[in-house]
Amino acid sequence: GTQVKDVVIKSDAPSALLLDKHADYIAAYGSKKDDYEYTLSEYLRMSGIYWGLTVMDLMGQLTRMNQQEISDFIKSCQHDCGGISASIGHDPHVLYTLSAVQILSLYDNVNVLDVDKMVEYVRGLQQEDGSFAGDKWGEIDTRFSFCAVATLALLGRLDAINMDKAVEFVLSCMNFDGGFGCRPGSESHAGQIYCCTGFLSIAGQLHQVNADLLGWWLCERQLPSGGLNGRPEKLPDVCYSWWVLASLKIIGRIHWIDKSKLRSFILACQDEETGGFADRPGDMVDPFHTLFGVAGLSLLGEGQIKDVNPVLCMPEDVLERLGLHPDLLS
Amino acid sequence: MHGRVKLKSTAQQEEEKRKEREKKLKIYVAGRDAIFTKRLEGVLDDEALQLTQQLLSSNPDFATLWNYRREILLHLETVREEDDVQKMYEAELLFLESCLKVNPKSYGSWHHRGWVSARLPRPDWARELGLCDRCLSLDDRNCESEVHCWDYRRMVVKMSGVPVDQELQFTDRLIGSNFSNYSSWHYRSTLLPLLHPESPDPPSPCHQHSHSSPPPSPQTHSHRVCEEQLLKEYELVQNAFFTDPNDQSAWFYYRWLLGRAEREEMISCVFVSREEERVAVAFSRPVNASSSGLMLVLDGQPQRVEWRSVHPHFRHSPVWICALPPGTISDIINEHNLTVHWTEKHTHRDCALYTGRSESWCRDSATDQELFRSELSVEKTSVLQSELQSCNQLLELEPQNKWCLLTIVLLMRALDPLGYERETLSHFQTLKEVDSMRSAYYGDLCSKFMIENTILKMEYAEVRVFSLSDKNLTMLCHLDQLLLVTHINLSCNQLLRLPPQFAMLQCLEVLEADDNAIENLDGLYYLPKLQEVSLKNNQISKLSDLQLLTSCPKLTCLDLRGNPVTQIANIQSELTELLPSVTDLLI
Numbered sequence: 001g002t003q004v005k006d007v008v009i010k011s012d013a014p015s016a017l018l019l020d021k022h023a024d025y026i027a028a029y030g031s032k033k034d035d036y037e038y039t040l041s042e043y044l045r046m047s048g049i050y051w052g053l054t055v056m057d058l059m060g061q062l063t064r065m066n067q068q069e070i071s072d073f074i075k076s077c078q079h080d081c082g083g084i085s086a087s088i089g090h091d092p093h094v095l096y097t098l099s100a101v102q103i104l105s106l107y108d109n110v111n112v113l114d115v116d117k118m119v120e121y122v123r124g125l126q127q128e129d130g131s132f133a134g135d136k137w138g139e140i141d142t143r144f145s146f147c148a149v150a151t152l153a154l155l156g157r158l159d160a161i162n163m164d165k166a167v168e169f170v171l172s173c174m175n176f177d178g179g180f181g182c183r184p185g186s187e188s189h190a191g192q193i194y195c196c197t198g199f200l201s202i203a204g205q206l207h208q209v210n211a212d213l214l215g216w217w218l219c220e221r222q223l224p225s226g227g228l229n230g231r232p233e234k235l236p237d238v239c240y241s242w243w244v245l246a247s248l249k250i251i252g253r254i255h256w257i258d259k260s261k262l263r264s265f266i267l268a269c270q271d272e273e274t275g276g277f278a279d280r281p282g283d284m285v286d287p288f289h290t291l292f293g294v295a296g297l298s299l300l301g302e303g304q305i306k307d308v309n310p311v312l313c314m315p316e317d318v319l320e321r322l323g324l325h326p327d328l329l330s
Numbered sequence: 331m332h333g334r335v336k337l338k339s340t341a342q343q344e345e346e347k348r349k350e351r352e353k354k355l356k357i358y359v360a361g362r363d364a365i366f367t368k369r370l371e372g373v374l375d376d377e378a379l380q381l382t383q384q385l386l387s388s389n390p391d392f393a394t395l396w397n398y399r400r401e402i403l404l405h406l407e408t409v410r411e412e413d414d415v416q417k418m419y420e421a422e423l424l425f426l427e428s429c430l431k432v433n434p435k436s437y438g439s440w441h442h443r444g445w446v447s448a449r450l451p452r453p454d455w456a457r458e459l460g461l462c463d464r465c466l467s468l469d470d471r472n473c474e475s476e477v478h479c480w481d482y483r484r485m486v487v488k489m490s491g492v493p494v495d496q497e498l499q500f501t502d503r504l505i506g507s508n509f510s511n512y513s514s515w516h517y518r519s520t521l522l523p524l525l526h527p528e529s530p531d532p533p534s535p536c537h538q539h540s541h542s543s544p545p546p547s548p549q550t551h552s553h554r555v556c557e558e559q560l561l562k563e564y565e566l567v568q569n570a571f572f573t574d575p576n577d578q579s580a581w582f583y584y585r586w587l588l589g590r591a592e593r594e595e596m597i598s599c600v601f602v603s604r605e606e607e608r609v610a611v612a613f614s615r616p617v618n619a620s621s622s623g624l625m626l627v628l629d630g631q632p633q634r635v636e637w638r639s640v641h642p643h644f645r646h647s648p649v650w651i652c653a654l655p656p657g658t659i660s661d662i663i664n665e666h667n668l669t670v671h672w673t674e675k676h677t678h679r680d681c682a683l684y685t686g687r688s689e690s691w692c693r694d695s696a697t698d699q700e701l702f703r704s705e706l707s708v709e710k711t712s713v714l715q716s717e718l719q720s721c722n723q724l725l726e727l728e729p730q731n732k733w734c735l736l737t738i739v740l741l742m743r744a745l746d747p748l749g750y751e752r753e754t755l756s757h758f759q760t761l762k763e764v765d766s767m768r769s770a771y772y773g774d775l776c777s778k779f780m781i782e783n784t785i786l787k788m789e790y791a792e793v794r795v796f797s798l799s800d801k802n803l804t805m806l807c808h809l810d811q812l813l814l815v816t817h818i819n820l821s822c823n824q825l826l827r828l829p830p831q832f833a834m835l836q837c838l839e840v841l842e843a844d845d846n847a848i849e850n851l852d853g854l855y856y857l858p859k860l861q862e863v864s865l866k867n868n869q870i871s872k873l874s875d876l877q878l879l880t881s882c883p884k885l886t887c888l889d890l891r892g893n894p895v896t897q898i899a900n901i902q903s904e905l906t907e908l909l910p911s912v913t914d915l916l917i
Contacts, residue, residue, distance in 0.1 A: 036352075233578065289331070
């Protein structure tokens with residue numbers, strides 16, 4: 001028979017939350033401009049900044065980051081078409097347009113950008129069938145549907161797109177197991193499920209989800225180690241503590257996960273030496289997994305971390321300021 | 331970013347690594363800067379192709395470089411002969427293949443390949459299918475690539491018109507070799523409704539889809555597949571999980587096969603009350619009254635009414651209420667005919683309110699609607715019964731197999747939910763023990779099934795009393811089915827709250843929910859007929875938790891003994907002030 005793919009958490013794995021070390025790790029990360037990995041990941045820099053700033057804000061350490069430098073950087077990434085690129089010289093894309101708006105929302109400073117142009121850019125990405133392309137080159141993915149509506153929701157401009165059609169497309173990606181994939185016919189995957197449930201929340205259409213069926217699929221992501229995988233028979237990964245957990249929170253079934261076992265897994269993914277979280281215990285850390293480890297802990301009710309919004313993955317107090325309360329199923 | 335193990339190394343090893351990375355970085359940065367310079371200058375030449383090729387080989391996620399390549403290729407298309415364009419794109423495919431070997435998970439590479447294949451003057455879709463087959467067979471080491479590969483395959487199939495049954499056979503082969511199972515079963519679920527659709531029933535009449543919600547995607551309901559094929563699938567899946575009872579994918583697929591058909595869209599209940607001069611309407615699914623075209627006609631006259639959902643929390647709700655203009659139905663001498671029109675779905679429901687009757691309703695029973703159990707054909711019943719037998723045999727061999735246990739429960743629900751109630755409860759107990767991480771899930775699922783059973787029993791007995799005490803209930807659901815209930819007993823369970831949906835119990839007169847862990851009464855919201863509430867031994871702890879009770883005008887009896895709130899100083903006077911009409915207050 002098949003063995004259950006999983007990791008084993010060693011007895012000496014970290015079991016206490018090392019927030020200060022994580023804050024130090026992130027604060028120092030941006031200054032590594034001559035680092036090979038850092039340079040290679042330039043193509044996602046805008047998202048990298050969003051990950052770093054958001055986790056710092058969740059830990060109450062946002063002031064350690066350089067707001068002016070970041071604002072200037074973002075401004076120089078807006079293109080004539082209105083879209084935002086990951087970094088200077090790179091091409092605009094809806095992924096980085098969302099990240100930029102999320103960052104500027106943290107700073108309450110969205111107006112350094114030409115917002116109307118940005119809205120036009122997003123509107124222009126919607127296709128006839130309601131789907132969204134990532135950029136002018138036409139890749140279609142429900143991730144981009146989420147990016148589009150999340151961006152517009154933060155800007156208060158959801159009226160810019162055809163929401164009915166957008167919903168129709170996302171629902172056409174619903175699968176036999178209650179989950180969602182990238183495109184119609186694509187297999188269910190936790191990342192896509194997060195994007196689609198987040199999308200449906202913003203669109204006010206969560207009642208279209210089969211919460212019991214999807215909730216079951218999601219809670220079956222939990223492995224004996226306590227960690228969560230992204231789909232059946234795969235290894236656990238701390239980033240799924242976000243994609244799966246946030247989805248469960250959105251559909252009102254977060255209690256179907258064994259919270260204390262998940263918490264132990266997430267804590268075990270910390271690196272006591274360097275700070276930061278890795279995808280699994282013992283691996284190399286990075287800001288991406290650091291955000292989702294901390295955000296996952298927030299959803300689990302960790303007192304030392306600010307409340308995170310499960311739809312937008314941003315501190316609740318920021319959304320409160322914006323008056324944004326996306327629906328959640330109870 | 332994923333799967334990179336942290337290795338310990340000596341100071342010297344660290345220094346060597348650092349020097350090497352510094353060198354690599356220099357080369358990379360030089361390449362990148364050269365590319366960006368050329369692009370800014372609007373250059374679209376072979377050298378740019380060379381440079382981007384070098385960088386993309388080690389960093390295929392650098393999306394902008396794929397964009398630049400496409401700009402160059404498009405330009406070259408305009409200045410080259412068709413044969414050269416063909417060669418150019420074939421070379422591109424070769425380059426892509428090497429990229430995918432190094433990193434099979436790159437969205438950029440897969441998207442670019444799709445773009446190139448579509449631009450080839452003479453595309454070779456068979457070759458592309460072959461690439462997919464090869465990628466899948468290499469897959470075990472590179473899990474994530476699978477998803478990209480299957481999606482790419484689907485695109486190729488669409489572009490080249492591969493017949494659906496051929497793809498179905500492809501999944502047969504994969505499943506037979508115990509490979510890429512979840513993806514294969516998933517693919518089947520999308521192919522079957524296309525190849526073997528259920529016999530087309532007369533569809534809903536043609537109508538505008540201005541605000542209607544779209545139909546669920548074909549693969550969400552296995553009932554979209556004709557029964558003959560469905561029964562064959564049972565056999566196929568059974569072989570799979572008997573071969574390997576721990577192969578999850580087969581069990582997930584099986585659950586889909588056991589699923590019920592989607593509900594017909596209709597008004598399931600209309601209730602009228604003279605005293606409150608109010609109409610309550612229950613729908614087969616949550617709707618938004620303002621965009622659904624809801625219309626109320628009384629004695630042939632359309633009425634100007636405002637529909638509100640039972641709780642402000644819900645913009646979409648299965649139950650909506652409206653108040654009739656005062657005096658229109660209050661005189662018990664008069665007979666009235668009411669019709670509720672759901673114009674968006676071209677359906678309506680009539681309800682006659684007779685002389686001498688203070689209230690009236692019209693509804694389909696849960697049994698008629700096949701809400702909790704479908705009518706099964708003889709063939710299907712027979713197949714499911716033998717499935718149940720086989721699963722029970724498997725359970726004897728693997729008593730701890732939670733997939734088997736859960737599937738047995740689902741089979742029993744499909745065959746005879748009331749008849750198997752005792753076994754169902756016992757299996758849920760076992761499930762909580764063998765799969766304790768998910769015990770909250772099993773608690774909720776069991777609660778759901780017990781509620782369904784109680785609704786069925788209530789209907790068979792033709793009473794409006796819902797009684798489900800001492801059944802480890804952890805949550806409440808199907809509350810839209812309880813619109814007509816006058817008495818509800820939920821005592822001795824594990825409920826934490828009466829959720830906003832509880833407000834759908836518009837006819838409720840008596841609520842007993844003692845001995846739970848209730849701390850939240852959000853659902854006791856404007857219940858017009860509610861008179862008696864017993865909440866002994868719960869977790870109501872603040873006066874503000876009871877605020878909503880002021881919205882229930884008929885409330886006279888309230889029992890709060892055994893709640894933390896009763897320990898608050900001056901609670902008696904506080905409550906009397908908050909709820910003056912409650913004459914019978916027990917704390």
